[in-house]
Each structure stands twice: as structure tokens, then as C-alpha cells.
Amino acid sequence: MTPRRMIGMGILIAVAMVLSFFERYIPFNFVMPGLKLGLANVVTLIALGFFGFFEVLLIVLLRVIMTASFSGSMISFFYSLTGGLMSLVGMTCVLYLTKDFFSLVGVSVVGAVFHNTGQMLVLSVITGSFRIGLQWYPYLILMGLSTGILTGLIAKYFYEHYKKLHLTFG
């Protein structure tokens, strides 16, 4: 782990935290408390292009823990944690198992759907009923679908511009 890599990871964590903070101001909270767009997953997606799975795992964990310590309740912490981890797992699987099948947008959508599934599971556990989770699931998925497309496009444009800079994270 070179200092360069550490700095790179730190920057990504910081960006993810900023995205998480600003997300809270987008009013999706009328649907369900703790429900967020999941914009920070764009950082997970980008990080997967530069770092290995365990390093990205570290980025996600640190991002979730720090964001939750600065602002947020136990509930949003659980949502962020499951959402972020499941999104990471889903995206890694798609990236490594189906090499060029999907573009970044597709991978991001998979990440978003996994993220929402995680949210649905958390909701089911807290309310003690899968029925309630399943009732919200379709709306979660539709929201996640649009966010996934958005984050996929962001990641795509990021890579296109990044290539022109000829820099490396490490």
C-alpha cells in the first residue's frame, strides 16, 4: 500500500461522504425514512476500476462508518451499510464474472438493485415482516434503477475524461 494509493483511497472516501451528505437534502424521505438515492455507490464503482476488492471494501466500510458518525441514526447506518456492501458485492460479481457483457451503466444498475434489495431486507428485519418489505420493494427498485443509470453514466464520463489525464491512482 503506497502512500499514493492511500491518498487515492482517502479522496474517494471523502467524495463518497460528500455525496452521502448532499443526498440527504434531496427529499425522498417522504416515501420511507432512511431511503436515499445511493449516489455514493458511484464511488464504489469507480474505485473498482482502480483498486482490488478488499481495498474497495475498506473504502465502503470507512465511508459508511464515518458518514454515520457525523450525521445519521442507527437506522440510516444499517441502511447505508447493507446497501453499500450489497452493491459492492453485486458490482464485483458482474465485473469479474461477465467481463464485457455490460457497460458501466449495466454494472451500476446491478449495484443499485443489490443496494435496494439490501434496503428491503433491513426494512423487513426492523418491521419483522417480509410482507412489508416486499410491499416497498418495487418502489425501491424503480428508484434504484434510475439512480443506477445516473451513477453509471457519471462513472462512464469520469473514465473517459480520466483517460485523457494520464494519471494513476497508484
Add this chain to the structure above:
Amino acid sequence: MKKTDIGLIIMVAIFAFALMLLNAKQLTSGVVQSYEVVIRVDGELYKTYSLEEEAEIHVDTEYGFNVIFISNREVAMTDADCKDQICINTKSIKRPGQSIVCLPHRVSVEILGATLEESEVDEISQ
């Protein structure tokens, strides 16, 4: 964006809509039976009532305070000291399958039908 991406997006959308249809079907089991109002805190059963009752239920836990009203075969959450008040803004429920949830307080109120009592299989026990 590749073609496979679009295929994936369409499949996910279809999945979501199919799920919505399934949920809607579950709700319209219109036979009049005696339904149960099940209140859970933190996933665990707190109390059950009959939908036919008239009751004002106070739920006071370490997470917060909620008041649930059962009246006229309708259930509503009328008071809560949570920040977002989403539970209060949720319309009253009257059919099996519907639910009101106060997430910050981990309270859930569900109407279950006599036929849905096989729900023992669905529930997660602590």
C-alpha cells in the same frame, strides 16, 4: 450504453412492475372475515387486536412514543414523537396486507387476514 444494458434495465423494470401487481393482488382479498391488527416493535410481536375493536393504543418504548387508533374498521397512527412524521402522514389502512410503519421507532402496524395467518412462515423470529 450497450444493448445488454438496455435489456437489463427492461428486465428490472418488468420485475418491479410484476412485484407491484403481485402486491396489489394480495390486497384485494375482499371477503369479509375477522381481521387482525398486528403491532410489532423491533420485529417482535407487541400486541394484536381485532379490526372490529375500537381501541386507542399507546406504544411507549425506548425508541419513542406512538399512538395507534383502531376505529370503524380502520387503523391509523395519530401521534408520534419521531422526527419525520411519515407514519402520521400515512393514510389509514383497512385491508389485509396494508401496513403503517414508524421506522425511527421500529414500530409496524399490519392488518392480517385469517387466511394470512400462515404468515408464521414469513415472519422473522428473534
